[in-house]
């Protein structure tokens with residue numbers, strides 16, 4: 001069954017730094033996503049730590065949070081039928097080396113940490129992540 005969903009997407013510092021944000025937004029639009037909200041921001045490391053709290057026990061947590069707060073990012077609310085899964089498919093595997101042809105991470109990702117985009121992994125987490133960045 002299809003249902004209209006919202007998901008949170010982030011264009012990460014490695015992609016914004018290479019001025020790929022407009023190109024990546026076009027890919028989302030071409031694939032039927034509506035960009036309901038978007039902003040370019042730079043976050044503090046403490047905010048990245050809160051955002052990635054589920055990963056706090058992982059060995060890469062500190063580097064991950066330093067990285068996400070190292071430069072401007074573009075955060076977006078995307079909407080489409082089954083957008084959470086559709087966005088994960090369009091992004092490709094976490095490690096760009098394993099990402100399928102035609103995915104954003106295959107095309108632009110540099111490494112497992114500099115993998116150009118973030119996307120929520122469930123409808124429940126999408127709501128939490130959208131609130132994190134866009135709650136009024």
Ligand code: IDP
Nearest residue numbers: 055060064093094112113114115117118119121
């Ligand atoms: P996802 O972004 O595909 O959902 P997660 O497992 O949620 O992947 O990991 C969050 C982010 O942490 C990844 O996008 C990647 O930037 C980074 N990451 C994941 N695994 C590793 C690793 O083994 N080494 C370094 N960074 C990693």
Ligand code: MG
Nearest residue numbers: 118119120121
């Ligand atoms: Mg994840």
